[in-house]
Amino acid sequence: MTQSEAAPDAASDSTVDAAYEAKLRADYDGQSREDVLRDYREMLRIRRFEEAAARAYTRGKISGFLHLYIGQEAIAIATQQAMEPGDRVVSTYRTHGFAIALGSDPKACAAELFGKAAGLVGGVGGSMHFFDKERGLWGGYAIVGNHIPVAAGHAFASQYTGDGRVTLCFMGDGAVGIGPVHEGMTMAGIMKLPIVFVVENNQYSMGTPLKRTLPVEDITARAAGYGFASDRFHVTSVQETRRRLGEAVERARKEGRPTLLELITYRFRGHSMSDPAKYRQKEEVERWRLNDPLERTLMALKTIYQVPEQELDAIDETIVAEMDAAYDFADKAPAPAPEARFENVMAEGPYYGDSATTRPAGVE
Amino acid sequence: MPILQIRQAIRDAMKEEMERDERVFLMGEEVGYYNGAYKCSEGLLDHFGPKRVIDTPITETGFAGIGIGAAMCGLRPIVEFMTFNFSAVAFDQILNNAAKLRHMTHGQFGVPMVFRGPNAAAHMLGSTHSQAFEHFYAHIPGLKVIAIATPYDAKGLLKTAIRDENPVLFLESELMYSVKGEVPEEEYLIPFGQAxxxxxxxxxxxxxxxxxxxxxxxxxxxxxxxxxxxxxxxxxxxxxxxxxxxxxxxxxxxxxxxxxxxxxxxxxxxxxxxxxxxxxxxxxxxxxxxxxxxxxxxxxxxxxxxxxxxxxxxxxxxxxxxxxxx
Missing domain, CATH: 3.40.50.920 (Rossmann fold)
Known part of the structure; x- marks a missing residue:
């Protein structure tokens, strides 16, 4: 279907005002219909995956902690587009979005949430420890900030071996006060490592707003102290985010100079499933919703690209079916075998404990 | 048979392993230009250069984490703590990253590296510099913990530690670096788990x-x-x-x-x-x-x-x- 064939009433039911539409048109200037549809589809896959996770959690299929990426999807999609094969993403416990964006199988992701053997890490990690090395997802860390030195170590290895890879290290705004962030950044700065640090500032450190956690509101003000380049912006579209992330990635690759980016974003759900987010007003959430990159992309598709409702609905239905199938797979998948608990503790093979006094019965 | 001090046996083990394997490097405070706070790395910077003998700022969490991240990429780091008392600063890196990553990634990554340095009380260093850390680390599945008392054991066990595929905590003693003993000239390794x-x-x-x-x-x-x-x-x-x-x-x-x-x-x-x-x-x-x-x-x-x-x-x-x- 071409743009001219789009349904004439595609935008007629929207409520956008002229200023919003003008900004929208500026943001999407020069982007092809196919590219915008791709970005929309990829973001929607993450959102539908996350919504299905929330439903499964409510039904008691998922336990433990579950932190959703709803509202932040554009960052993961832009990251995937800004990377080259072999580059590494190191992230936090809010990491499903990166897995889906980087091409991890939603079945394996859902199975991980369900604690099943077919999960991304065999069901031993759960929501907080997604790792998919083959696709460039290097974690999956859940002690706030403790992955920053590790990510710097990956970048150090790139420098040591000359492999030409860039490491992209993500953290939340709540992480920037904790020690390892400072130490890891100090090391990255002094060693001039090929790394990009990205703060996904989603406005809340769990339930505590920025003004109560940040002595200086602009997190990138810290970049100067580490000798980093910096950039700071609101995430409203995939392509703007990709472009600016891409600059930082190239700077890391070509100049070996780290960048600290602060991406201002918003999570529409609570910190985790147990958080009803009572610390914020409905009006605040609605205001941010106008800037939700997924909503904006949808609006662009309707108003600028005149994509008919039926086509958009069909995309959504396909994605919902994909995610439903993934969660159905996870539900039916077998739990890990009892022997699985002995695996991957030590490099030598199954590990049963160090003493004859504490090993399971029947094990020598 | 040559008579060496423990510090020399440690240096020789590191030197031999670095010569054998390009992936091995030494990182820590004062390991390079200062030649080691206790001279365990004497001459290594001159021999291998700053790419492989790396002085760090005072950032135990930072350089312990760098070692872990590098090991996950296939390098074989030796991280020196000036004393294991300072490893407390990096405890989270050792407990939650070094010891857990093979497990929590379902074997996608391993952490083959050594954390080494002097452990326990020396002489009149007060409460924060006189602690024995094997009691903390031996508690943790995923780690190996070694403690040496002779030059022979130091060399043979450190070489084994550097070649091990798991994170190894290698505990030395400030008061014993000058202890002398026979160390064979030919290569030898001492397996772990043997008293x-x-x-x-x-x-x-x-x-x-x-x-x-x-x-x-x-x-x-x-x-x-x-x-x-x-x-x-x-x-x-x-x-x-x-x-x-x-x-x-x-x-x-x-x-x-x-x-x-x-x-x-x-x-x-x-x-x-x-x-x-x-x-x-x-x-x-x-x-x-x-x-x-x-x-x-x-x-x-x-x-x-x-x-x-x-x-x-x-x-x-x-x-x-x-x-x-x-």
Whole structure:
């Protein structure tokens, strides 16, 4: 279907005002219909995956902690587009979005949430420890900030071996006060490592707003102290985010100079499933919703690209079916075998404990 | 056979392994231009250059984490802590990253690296610089913990540690870097999990490791003067532990004393006593005793520190007690 064939009433039911539409048109200037549809589809896959996770959690299929990426999807999609094969993403416990964006199988992701053997890490990690090395997802860390030195170590290895890879290290705004962030950044700065640090500032450190956690509101003000380049912006579209992330990635690759980016974003759900987010007003959430990159992309598709409702609905239905199938797979998948608990503790093979006094019965 | 100090044996082990394997590098505070706070890396910067002998800022968490991240990429880091007391700053990196990553990534990544440095009390360093860390690290599945007391063991075990596919905590002693001993010129490796009988005997088993070894050996010498024959077992490897060697000796002597640096409550000493009572209960003729720090923070004052440290005299008293001599 071409743009001219789009349904004439595609935008007629929207409520956008002229200023919003003008900004929208500026943001999407020069982007092809196919590219915008791709970005929309990829973001929607993450959102539908996350919504299905929330439903499964409510039904008691998922336990433990579950932190959703709803509202932040554009960052993961832009990251995937800004990377080259072999580059590494190191992230936090809010990491499903990166897995889906980087091409991890939603079945394996859902199975991980369900604690099943077919999960991304065999069901031993759960929501907080997604790792998919083959696709460039290097974690999956859940002690706030403790992955920053590790990510710097990956970048150090790139420098040591000359492999030409860039490491992209993500953290939340709540992480920037904790020690390892400072130490890891100090090391990255002094060693001039090929790394990009990205703060996904989603406005809340769990339930505590920025003004109560940040002595200086602009997190990138810290970049100067580490000798980093910096950039700071609101995430409203995939392509703007990709472009600016891409600059930082190239700077890391070509100049070996780290960048600290602060991406201002918003999570529409609570910190985790147990958080009803009572610390914020409905009006605040609605205001941010106008800037939700997924909503904006949808609006662009309707108003600028005149994509008919039926086509958009069909995309959504396909994605919902994909995610439903993934969660159905996870539900039916077998739990890990009892022997699985002995695996991957030590490099030598199954590990049963160090003493004859504490090993399971029947094990020598 | 050449006679080396422990510090030289450690340096030689690192040098040989770095020559053998390009992926091995040394990182830590003052390891390069300063040649090591205790001179364990003397000459390595000159030999290998700054790419592989890397001075860091004072960032234990930072460089421990860099080592972990580099090991995940296939390098073989040696991270030196100026003292293991500073490893407390990096404890989260060791506990939650080094020890867990193979497991939590379902084997997608391993962390083949060594954390090494001096451990336990030295002399009059006060409460924050006088602690024994094997008791913390030996608790954690996913790690290996080694403690050395001779140049021979230092070299052979450090080379094994560098080649191991798991994270290894390699504990040395500030007071023992100058201890001398024979070290063969030809290459050798000492496998983990094998205790070494540092002095054979048949009346009392004395189990020890690291800085406890000279204390136990001195006590055994004093006991011998009283016609009490002690078998001194140097564990060398705390995790994995050579349980079989301990039990074999206890079955022979029917008595055991554990001599070590560290507090009495929790920790490796308690673990050893638990293993002995479970695996050799019927062979015991006396309760198993521990000789270690008093359950107190370490004071600076020399007389107070001496009261708290495990001494040959206190070890001898325990040996006598399990032998029912006084």
């Amino acid at each position: 070494d009988i540092k002095r054979p005997g048949d009346a009392v088993t004395v189990i020890t490791w690291g800085q406890g070894v000279p204390v136990a050996l001195k006590a055994a010498e004093l006991a011998a003067a009283e016609d009490l024959s002690c078998e001194v077992i140097d564990l060398r490897s705390i995790r994995p532990m050579d349980e079989a060697a301990i039990i074999a000796s206890v079955k022979k002597t029917n008595r055991a004393v554990v001599v070590y640096h560290g507090w009495p409550q929790g920790g490796v000493g308690c673990d050893i006593v638990a293993r002995i009572q479970e695996l050799a209960f019927d062979d015991l003729d006396a309760p198993v005793l521990r000789v270690c720090y008093e359950d107190l923070p370490m004071p600076y004052a020399e007389n107070l520190e001496n009261l708290i440290l495990p001494s040959p005299e206190r070890a001898l008293a325990a040996i006598r007690r399990v032998a029912y001599k006084r």
